[in-house]
Amino acid sequence: MTTTDRRTFLQLAGVTSAAVALGISAPGAAGATPGRPLPDGTFSLGVASGDPRPDAVVLWTRLAPRPLAADGHGGMPLRQVPVQYEVAEDERFTRIARRGTVIASPELAHAVHPEVGGLQPGREYFYRFRAGNQLSPTGRTRTLPAPGARVASFDFATASCQAWYHGHFSAHRHMAGEGLDAVLFLGDYIYEYGITSGNLLRRGAPELGPEHRVEIETLEQYRLRYALFKTDPHLQASHAAAPWLVTWDDHEVQNNYNADQSEYGISPVHFRHRRAVAYRAFYEHLPLSLSALPEGPDSRVHRRFDVGSLARFNVLDTRQYRDPVPADSAEQHAEARTMLGREQEAWLYDGMAGSPAAWNFLANGVTVAAITEDRVDQWDGYPAARRRLIEAMQRTSNPVVLTGDIHKHVAAELKADFADAGSSTVGVELICTSVASDGDGAPTDNYTEDWLQHPYVKLYDGRRGYVRCRLTPDELVSDFKVVPWIEADANAPAQTVARFSTPAGNPGLHRKA
Structure with missing residues (x-):
C-alpha cells in the first residue's frame, strides 16, 4: 500500500498522530487539573494491562459512562479529557512507583494506553486511573523478569473465542482467581455477527437495541461490540488480575477472512477499509x-516476550499475511504457500533459532497439528508452511504451540512427519477451548472421531474453559479446565x-490426571 493510500485510510478513520501520542503519554499535561465532573460509571469497562517488559507495562482504560450508546462514543462528550494514572508497589497505593497524565480523545473512543516505564523487573504492581471526580477499579499487573534472569516458575493461562451472546464468561471468573503471571488471549475477542433471538443463548442478558442485530462493519459498530463484550464483570476481573498478551484470529474482522479477501464476496478495496476500522477498534x-497501532488496514501484532532465561513467547498473526484459500489440492500443496507471510516467517524462525530461552512458545491462532486436509482454514490448508514451521521447531529448545479457534480442548503431539506414525515428536500443541462460543458444549460431539483417529491427539473435549500452565526449567504442566455450563449463569x-x-x-504429553 502506498503512503498516500495509508494517509487516506487514516483520514477515513479520523485519527491523528497527536491524539495517539497524548493517549500514551502527555508530559505537558502532568499538572493538569482533573477537569469537569464526569458521570458515575465512567470506568464501566474496567481496566487492563498488557505487553509487559522487564521495566515497563502498557495500561488501558476507556471512559464510557454509557457503554452501549448506539453512536459508539460510550456516552462521552466529544472533547478531550485528562486522565491520571498511578502505579504502586502495594494495593493501598502508599508506595507510588509512577504516576502521570494522558489525554482521552474522542478520536480513539476516549481510550488511553499509557506505556509506563521505569519499573523494576519481575515484580507485582497495582494501578488505577482518575478522570474528573471518578476513580477506576484497581488492577494488578506484573513486569517480566530481567533479561537472562533465572526464573523458578511462570504461571499463565490461555483463552480464546468469547461469543458474549452464547453464554456467560465463567472461564474468566475462574482465571481471575488463579494468581497468574500472564494471560495469553489467542483470538476471537469479539464476534461480528448480528445478535438475534436465534443466537442469544446467554440467559439473563440485557435487552439489546436494533443496532446490535446487524453484522458489524463500521468503526462505531465495532466499538459498540467491544463495549458490549467488555461490560461482562468476569472479563473485567480477568483483565484486572494479570497482564495480557493478545493476538487476533478472524472474528475481530469477519469469519474466515484471508488477508484482503472476504469469504462473503466483499471486494478487496472495500474489505481493506473494513479491516482498517476493525483493527483500529482492536487497538482502542x-x-x-x-x-x-494500525496504519489503515495494516497492523503489526506479531511480537515476542522473554521471561528471563526461562521462556520466549512468540505472539503470531495468522490472518493478515496468509495466502488465500486454495482452489484445489495442487495449490494447497504448493511450496510457496504461506500462513504467516515471508517477513513474519523469517522473523519467527530467526527468533526461534537464536533464542536463549529454555522453552519456546508460539501463541498462534489456528491448529497446527494435521487433522484433515479439508480444514483449509487451519495449517492443514498450508502443508508446506507447516513443514517449514516443524523444521524450525526442531532447531530450537522445547517448542510449544498455544492455539485457540476450534472451541474444543485438544492436546496434541507435533510430529516431524504427520504421515508417519513412527515419526519423532518435535513439540506439543495445547489448544484451548472457547470461553463461550457455541454455548455449553459437551465432552464429545460430531467431530470427536475426526480428531481422536490420530494417535498423536491425546485429548478432545468440547466443553468451555481455558488452559492453565505452570512452567519451570524442568517441566511444563498443562491443566485443561472446563466449566459444565455457561448458558444458564x-x-x-x-x-x-x-x-x-x-x-x-523430552517433547510429548504425559498424562498425570
Missing part, C-alpha cells in the same frame, strides 16, 4: 503497545478434565 479496546465450577506433563528435553 486492548492493552497493546504503540507498535500495534456464570456460577459453574471449574474442573480439571486432564493434566499433562511435558518434561524439558
Whole structure:
C-alpha cells in the first residue's frame, strides 16, 4: 500500500498522530487539573494491562459512562479529557512507583494506553486511573523478569473465542482467581455477527437495541461490540488480575477472512477499509503497545516476550499475511504457500533459532497439528508452511504451540512427519477451548472421531474453559479446565478434565490426571 493510500485510510478513520501520542503519554499535561465532573460509571469497562517488559507495562482504560450508546462514543462528550494514572508497589497505593497524565480523545473512543516505564523487573504492581471526580477499579499487573534472569516458575493461562451472546464468561471468573503471571488471549475477542433471538443463548442478558442485530462493519459498530463484550464483570476481573498478551484470529474482522479477501464476496478495496476500522477498534479496546497501532488496514501484532532465561513467547498473526484459500489440492500443496507471510516467517524462525530461552512458545491462532486436509482454514490448508514451521521447531529448545479457534480442548503431539506414525515428536500443541462460543458444549460431539483417529491427539473435549500452565526449567504442566455450563449463569465450577506433563528435553504429553 502506498503512503498516500495509508494517509487516506487514516483520514477515513479520523485519527491523528497527536491524539495517539497524548493517549500514551502527555508530559505537558502532568499538572493538569482533573477537569469537569464526569458521570458515575465512567470506568464501566474496567481496566487492563498488557505487553509487559522487564521495566515497563502498557495500561488501558476507556471512559464510557454509557457503554452501549448506539453512536459508539460510550456516552462521552466529544472533547478531550485528562486522565491520571498511578502505579504502586502495594494495593493501598502508599508506595507510588509512577504516576502521570494522558489525554482521552474522542478520536480513539476516549481510550488511553499509557506505556509506563521505569519499573523494576519481575515484580507485582497495582494501578488505577482518575478522570474528573471518578476513580477506576484497581488492577494488578506484573513486569517480566530481567533479561537472562533465572526464573523458578511462570504461571499463565490461555483463552480464546468469547461469543458474549452464547453464554456467560465463567472461564474468566475462574482465571481471575488463579494468581497468574500472564494471560495469553489467542483470538476471537469479539464476534461480528448480528445478535438475534436465534443466537442469544446467554440467559439473563440485557435487552439489546436494533443496532446490535446487524453484522458489524463500521468503526462505531465495532466499538459498540467491544463495549458490549467488555461490560461482562468476569472479563473485567480477568483483565484486572494479570497482564495480557493478545493476538487476533478472524472474528475481530469477519469469519474466515484471508488477508484482503472476504469469504462473503466483499471486494478487496472495500474489505481493506473494513479491516482498517476493525483493527483500529482492536487497538482502542486492548492493552497493546504503540507498535500495534494500525496504519489503515495494516497492523503489526506479531511480537515476542522473554521471561528471563526461562521462556520466549512468540505472539503470531495468522490472518493478515496468509495466502488465500486454495482452489484445489495442487495449490494447497504448493511450496510457496504461506500462513504467516515471508517477513513474519523469517522473523519467527530467526527468533526461534537464536533464542536463549529454555522453552519456546508460539501463541498462534489456528491448529497446527494435521487433522484433515479439508480444514483449509487451519495449517492443514498450508502443508508446506507447516513443514517449514516443524523444521524450525526442531532447531530450537522445547517448542510449544498455544492455539485457540476450534472451541474444543485438544492436546496434541507435533510430529516431524504427520504421515508417519513412527515419526519423532518435535513439540506439543495445547489448544484451548472457547470461553463461550457455541454455548455449553459437551465432552464429545460430531467431530470427536475426526480428531481422536490420530494417535498423536491425546485429548478432545468440547466443553468451555481455558488452559492453565505452570512452567519451570524442568517441566511444563498443562491443566485443561472446563466449566459444565455457561448458558444458564456464570456460577459453574471449574474442573480439571486432564493434566499433562511435558518434561524439558523430552517433547510429548504425559498424562498425570
